[in-house]
Amino acid sequence: MSETLSLSSEDLAFLGPYIPPSGPQHSQEPNASSKLPFTSLTYACSLDGRISLAPGTRTALSGPESKSLTHYLRLHHDAILVGVGTAIADNPSLNCRYPGAALEDQPRPVIVDPRARWGRDGEVVRLVGEGKGLEPWVLVGKGVKEAAGLGSGRVEVLTLDAAMAESPHFAWRDVLKSLAMRGIRSVMIEGGASVINDLLANERDLIDAVIVTVAPTWLGEGAVAASPAKSVAAMTDVKWRQFGADAVVCGRLPK
Numbered sequence: 001m002s003e004t005l006s007l008s009s010e011d012l013a014f015l016g017p018y019i020p021p022s023g024p025q026h027s028q029e030p031n032a033s034s035k036l037p038f039t040s041l042t043y044a045c046s047l048d049g050r051i052s053l054a055p056g057t058r059t060a061l062s063g064p065e066s067k068s069l070t071h072y073l074r075l076h077h078d079a080i081l082v083g084v085g086t087a088i089a090d091n092p093s094l095n096c097r098y099p100g101a102a103l104e105d106q107p108r109p110v111i112v113d114p115r116a117r118w119g120r121d122g123e124v125v126r127l128v129g130e131g132k133g134l135e136p137w138v139l140v141g142k143g144v145k146e147a148a149g150l151g152s153g154r155v156e157v158l159t160l161d162a163a164m165a166e167s168p169h170f171a172w173r174d175v176l177k178s179l180a181m182r183g184i185r186s187v188m189i190e191g192g193a194s195v196i197n198d199l200l201a202n203e204r205d206l207i208d209a210v211i212v213t214v215a216p217t218w219l220g221e222g223a224v225a226a227s228p229a230k231s232v233a234a235m236t237d238v239k240w241r242q243f244g245a246d247a248v249v250c251g252r253l254p255k
């Protein structure tokens with residue numbers, strides 16, 4: 001299942017303080033805990049803070065070394081979470097391809113999709129069939145009738161109450177609580193822009209670690225930005241390290 005390089009012992013020492021406390025965790029028992037999972041926010045951006053060239057497109061920013069970092073982090077989390085915008089734009093695999101990762105090491109893919117927009121024939125589902133990843137959980141708003149077709153086969157639909165403003169919105173605490181109740185003790189939130197920006201602007205308290213890859217390029221004005229609607233106090237506990245051509249910054253958000 002490996003497609004990535006192994007990280008050096010220095011890389012692992014650098015990352016150590018920011019990964020979930022008890023390392024790989026795979027006992028995904030229902031009702032396991034009411035405690036919120038250890039939550040990491042991680043993404044890659046350009047020097048102008050952009051995460052993809054245009055809305056709805058997939059843009060590779062991480063080089064091979066920082067891609068390995070992402071897969072190492074996936075190995076150390078119980079779940080990976082993305083918004084449906086990312087699931088549709090990127091058609092991601094959402095599995096762990098770090099050297100030595102087996103099926104029992106795979107994180108649970110979680111797609112936040114209040115209106116059940118995501119199709120079920122994507123890459124993440126193909127990999128389930130090939131034994132290279134776990135069935136994704138799709139978080140859908142309660143009573144959304146489009147969800148009916150999603151549950152069959154290799155996808156599990158979880159329903160959650162959504163606040164209805166312009167668009168349905170889950171409280172992030174409820175999202176994390178529902179994952180904890182299903183035995184998830186650590187979750188790596190990978191994006192996309194609306195997820196990152198919402199969490200940074202409004203839900204800093206829920207984030208335990210931030211790991212951002214900065215690629216030495218500029219995507220320009222039309223690109224999608226990781227930029228919260230309001231300013232966020234500087235991170236604490238900050239460390240930087242170079243992974244190939246990319247810089248990786250790790251830190252915590254002041255509570």
Ligand SMILES: NC(=O)c1ccc[n+]([C@@H]2O[C@H](COP(=O)([O-])OP(=O)(O)OC[C@H]3O[C@@H](n4cnc5c(N)ncnc54)[C@H](O)[C@@H]3O)[C@@H](O)[C@H]2O)c1
Nearest residue numbers: 043044051052057083084085086169170191192193194195
């Ligand atoms: N460089 C990176 O690290 C990286 C990572 C992930 C995604 N991306 C890019 O980001 C772009 C996608 O970003 P985006 O903002 O369009 O989509 P997104 O992935 O943030 O998904 C947005 C959708 O998710 C749902 N959602 C998000 N938060 C919710 C909440 N609290 N409650 C209910 N529903 C919620 C809503 O349906 C919303 O429309 C793509 O171009 C993708 O390639 C880049």
Ligand SMILES: Nc1nc(=O)c(N)c(NC[C@H](O)[C@H](O)[C@H](O)COP(=O)(O)O)[nH]1
Nearest residue numbers: 044059060061062090092093094095190
């Ligand atoms: N670390 C990182 N570097 C990037 O250059 C990039 N584009 C993403 N994007 C994150 C997003 O979640 C993507 O959808 C998955 O990185 C794709 O995941 P797969 O490799 O298909 O499993 N993440």
